[in-house]
Amino acid sequence: MVAVTIDPGLTFKSFVLGAENRLAWEAARTAAESPGSAYNPLFIYSATGLGKTHLLVAVANRAKELHPDARIVYSPVEELVRGLEGGAESKYRDAEVLLIDDLQFLGHHSASHQTLFHLLDYLLMAGKQVALACDRPPLEMGELDDRLLSRFSGGLVVDIGRPVLETRKAILELRLAAIGAKLRPEVIDAIAHLAIENVRQLKGALNRVLAAQRTEDRDIQADEVDRLLADVVADPELPWLAEGEGKAKGEFKDFLSDVSSAVEDALGAPEWRELLARAILKWEAEGYATKRLEEHLDGDEIVDAEQVVAAYERDIAALRAIEGELKRLGAPKPSAISFRDTERVGELRELLERVRREQLAVDDYFLDSEKVVWDWPVIEEQLIEGWDDGDQG
């Protein structure tokens, strides 16, 4: 039987796991599933509100589930000491699993220490599982009887750390799911980012935001979270923790603006990049595709920008010459090929050749008097001579 009423909702499944509490969770689960076999006693310590009681109660719930007939006792230490001094020793001695919470309230009475020592000694010798929770490690518990200290430390002493960001988010999401409430994801993020490391306070903060959402009958936005929870994060030594976001944002914004200028200066400095950037701006403005130059600008190789730009500009000159020539020959403007893309120079050269061939096919010059086909270069030369003379037929 379980001696005191405990919350059946506090289970291992409902405990949000993170790197900071995984060891304590694993050890507690082992204690619940195989009582007395390992980690005996199990001593869990942490700052308040991080889940010590949750784990102790989870041990009780899991042990009860696996061993329905076992006697499982969960008790805060003050109640246990009162019980022992009031003659209810058998209630604890008969336990298969004894879970003692809030050990920091044990006090300094040597009589209490002695009574507790005898109980623990009896249970541990009998192979019964003992788990203890405290807000500090055994060595920091003050003037403890050495024998009692040795009993506390004789199994496994494990701490629960403060929840990291991801754990805090998971706690908030689990809580929202449990109560069937919804918040925008960025609002959950904003709450999780606040310096709230106590899980109870974190849940309290969540409740406050939910209450505001209900009262105002609208979705709370992420930038309202700081204002709503200013006093929750307040620290008398660090007054700015609770300041409104206006000043905070302004200060960061100014900093960001200054640093941005410094980054721009830093990145704008290399001459070769400036040369490329100038060429891109110039040719882009004239409607030419500059992808080829941009690839060099964005690449991680330092290039000879003068050479790259010169090659690019040679291709632009070729594009312009081909465009003029095609126009002069009266060829229709190609719909599929752009005269503004240096990557197409090759295709446009081929097109020009084709147009020239087609025009020559119907020309008298195509065959000589003996019906022999002239070589194309010869025909071209003749054509060029003809144009030079102004005789373009």
Place this chain on the structure above:
Amino acid sequence: MSLVNYATREITCKIVYYGPGRSGKTTNLQYIHSRVPWDRKGEMVSLATEADRTLFFDFLPIELGKISGFTTRFQLYTVPGQVYYNATRKLVLQGADGVVFVADSQKSQLDSDIESFRNLQQNLLEHGIDIREIPVVIQYNKRDLPNVFSIDQLDEELNFRNVPSYPASALLGEGVFDTLRSVAEGVLKRLASKLEMPADAEISRG
């Protein structure tokens, strides 16, 4: 080492807050953390002793967002100030792009300040860095307390290299961003001079 990665278009700068124990290094980072919008900062990680003194280091990553097409990040670290954690200090200092030396302005702390500054030079040297080659900014913290030396007196004792120095009361948030801005600009200026170097300059190739 400051990283400009043209392939992924990222800039990452590591800035270390150095100084004697209890001079306010962690408070500087806490203040910065409180000012940075939540979507721009990672979690501040502090590894502290039970008595709340920094045991290992604090770490605060800040995303400055895209600047000139580069995702820019600052990583702020503190070192443990206590004398006996020198190995940790040396480790944290490795790869630093800039250093903020947080001095305690109180008269009673001058010896600790001087010793810590010497320790900084020594540890940089052991990483093969001459203190003159790396951007260093000095912050004279705790200006809100009585019994502090004047800025001139502190400059006389500590700032013989004439690096930028700033008065601050980190607990009140005063001077914290001035200091950070100064070291950040120093780091980025140094970055610019490196980028002007030829192909074998320290540019990450992704």
